[in-house]
Amino acid sequence: MHAHHSIFCIIPPHMLKEIVRNGSAAQRETAMRTLITSEQMRAQRRVMKSMAAFMAAAATSGNKVRAVYDAKNGSALPGTLVRSEGDPASKDPAVDEAYDGSGVTYDLYFDIYGRNSVDNNGLKLDSTVHYQKGYDNAFWDGRQMVYGDGDEDLPVAKRLFNRFTIALDVIGHELTHGVTQYEANLAYWDQSGALNESLSDVFGSLVKQYQRKQTAGQADWIIGEGLFTSNVNGVGIRSMKAPGTAYDDPVLGKDPQPGHMKDYVRTVEDNGGVHINSGIPNHAFYITALEMGGYAWEKAGLIWYKTLTDKLQERSTFQQACDLTFAAAGEIFGTNSLEQQAVKKGWAEVGITVGGDAPTGCLSFILKTFGLVKSSAVK
């Protein structure tokens, strides 16, 4: 299912050049190919970034354009247009929640981070509500948000889920999948996928905190409050404050999220547990934000935003996210600033050390491929 081992990651170019100079013929060829590919990628990213910056500068203010569609319990997307930007409220709560929620999400990104929509170029925010029948889910399909109505078709006593637009952080979560797609484009499996999920929870939660004007200490850090009906023993689908404690229910089971590397879950389900292991970076963000105090979107959010847009790459790992948020904090607030120390503490509490020890992920793959290290020396 996954295209594993594409050599597409942070390899110091000087190391590759060394291999080209000194390696065997086969090693030389592989290194050359990698160098050429990453040069092309870098050039492409440079052009795209400067174009985005130009477009952003051209727009004097934000360009919030929303549209909400009704799938009328079918599966065809986007469905029938029911509310456009500037239209008055409809009488349908799902339509109005999708409209208002994508508006607040747009506002957080624009007001605080200067970002003009999902693509930083004024992309129209499309949402479809009433997707299918009895659909307990919401997702981002690569172009738009899609929301089910939960268990609307079951008798009240049997319902577990309410409509998915009911939770503002879920709306922020879905739109952030769009932002990530246009930025780091983190591959949606294993650690990069869990980072992708975590960024959606982080900014989803910040959207809710921004709307409520809550400080890090006042916020509940629950994702999806209101999604469960009163038949479920749970407060939401995830807790960033205490991963693994959001629900414990006879039908739904127990919240499976770990909050520390020692409890990292290895599984093939859910693309390698992207919604499970995201508890680890989620908790690191929570600790960082709490440590800094004040509004979480101002400092911790800014550091994570800069990391998402300027530093993370498709196959980034937890260790790299730790090191890159630490670097971003240093760039914004200064080396050894209180903010940078808070980032270090956040990751330390989930078992990840800045500048951590063993090379993992693609670096270890490269080292092994070129025979620079014994396979047993790296994981």
Add this chain to the structure above:
Amino acid sequence: MMRIIFERSGGIMGSKSSLTIDPDDLPLDQAGTLHRLLNEADFFALKAEPPNRPIPDGFQYTLTVETGTSRHTVRTTDVTMTESLRSLIDELSQIARTQRSG
């Protein structure tokens, strides 16, 4: 005899649910519907979907049907499945939801 194993994983909760049924154990009209939908989807002739980049928060469905002589598995998602397969997945999703509180 026939056995249908239906699994759904992923979604914004990242949870897994599964259902194993023999249509013969179901009420007559429900069993008839399932047989009809399997025929309409031409289930045993369905080819594997080409690999797609995963949809963030999308469900992944795995459907296996076993009869005395054959066994076939199909994997799909909400946004990639064909319309004839969708009717079958919808029916199984409904059965799974009504049985989940068990």
